[in-house]
Amino acid sequence: MGVKYDRLFWGAVTLGAGALLYGALFETDKLKVERRSLRLRGWPHRLDGYKVAVLADAHIRDHRSVMLAQRAVEHALMEEPDIVVIPGDTLAYWKKDVLEFVEAAYSGLKMMHGRVIAVPGNHDYFAGDAEWLVPAFENLGIRMLQNEVWKHDGVNWVGVDSEIAGRADPYGAIMKADPVDPIVIVWHEPDMVDTLPWGPELMISGHSHGGQFISPWGWAPATSRLGKKYVSGFYGHAPVPLYVSRGIGTTGPPARLFCPAEVSVLTLHPA
Ligand SMILES: [Fe+2]
Numbered sequence: 001m002g003v004k005y006d007r008l009f010w011g012a013v014t015l016g017a018g019a020l021l022y023g024a025l026f027e028t029d030k031l032k033v034e035r036r037s038l039r040l041r042g043w044p045h046r047l048d049g050y051k052v053a054v055l056a057d058a059h060i061r062d063h064r065s066v067m068l069a070q071r072a073v074e075h076a077l078m079e080e081p082d083i084v085v086i087p088g089d090t091l092a093y094w095k096k097d098v099l100e101f102v103e104a105a106y107s108g109l110k111m112m113h114g115r116v117i118a119v120p121g122n123h124d125y126f127a128g129d130a131e132w133l134v135p136a137f138e139n140l141g142i143r144m145l146q147n148e149v150w151k152h153d154g155v156n157w158v159g160v161d162s163e164i165a166g167r168a169d170p171y172g173a174i175m176k177a178d179p180v181d182p183i184v185i186v187w188h189e190p191d192m193v194d195t196l197p198w199g200p201e202l203m204i205s206g207h208s209h210g211g212q213f214i215s216p217w218g219w220a221p222a223t224s225r226l227g228k229k230y231v232s233g234f235y236g237h238a239p240v241p242l243y244v245s246r247g248i249g250t251t252g253p254p255a256r257l258f259c260p261a262e263v264s265v266l267t268l269h270p271a
Helices: 002-027 063-078 098-112 130-140 170-174 190-195
Strands: 031-040 050-054 083-086 116-118 142-144 148-152 155-160 183-187 202-205 233-235 242-244 261-270
Touching: 031 063, 063 098, 063 261, 083 098, 098 130, 116 130, 116 155, 130 142, 155 170, 170 183, 183 190, 190 202, 190 242
Parallel strands: 031 261, 050 083, 083 116, 116 142, 155 183, 183 202, 202 242
Antiparallel strands: 050 261, 148 155, 233 242
C-alpha cells in the first residue's frame, strides 16, 4: 500500500512540475487581445461604441515582465481606445529600480495624452506604498485614483483603492460622482462587487489572473482571495455589471496554464 501511494504522490508531483515548466516556457508570454462588446443598462446613446482598453496585473518586477507589459501597451494602442484603464497590481512588490521598470513598461502610454487611469492593487502595497507610484504615473500621463472620481468624456470614472490593503472607500468615492452621468467603477478586487449598491453602469477589475492555472476542462484550482466568485470575463448579472480581466503578468510561479495573458478591449453600448 505504502509503495502504491508513494508512486501516486510522486506521479502527481512530476505531473505538476511538468505542467509548471510547460506553462513557464510556452504560455506565460502569450498575449491575447480579448475584444468584447458590452451592452449596459443606462449607458448613454451619445457614448455608443466607447472603447476601453484594460491593462491589469502587470506585476512588473524584471525585464521579462517589462517586455510583456510593453507588448500589452502596443496591442492596446493599436485598438485606438478612448481610455486605458489599469485596475491595479502594476508592481509585483517594491524593490530597488522598480520605478525605472514601470517607466520602461508604460512609456508608450504617453501616446494617450492623459487618457489613462489607474487604481492601486494589493501588490502595489507589498514592501512599500502605492502612493510612491504617483509621480512616475504623472510623468507617463497616468492618473491614479484612490477613492476619487475623474469626470472625463461625460463619465464618472470612480477609482477605488485596494480592499486587501485596507484602503477602500467605495461609498465615499461614489458620493463624489455626478448622478446625471454614467458611473464606471475601477476596483482591483472583483468579488467586492457584491458590496456595491445598484446603480453604476459598469465595474472593471483584475486581481484574479483568470485563475492563472486552469485545467483543460476549465477548473481553476488556485483562485485568489476576493477573486474566487468572479474570476474571468463579463458578469452581466452581478450587482453592478462586472468585467474581470485575466491581466498580463503572473504571481507565484512565473507561469500560466490554459489561461493566456489578456489585453481587454471593451466596446460599450446601451442595452
Ligand atoms: Fe491583486
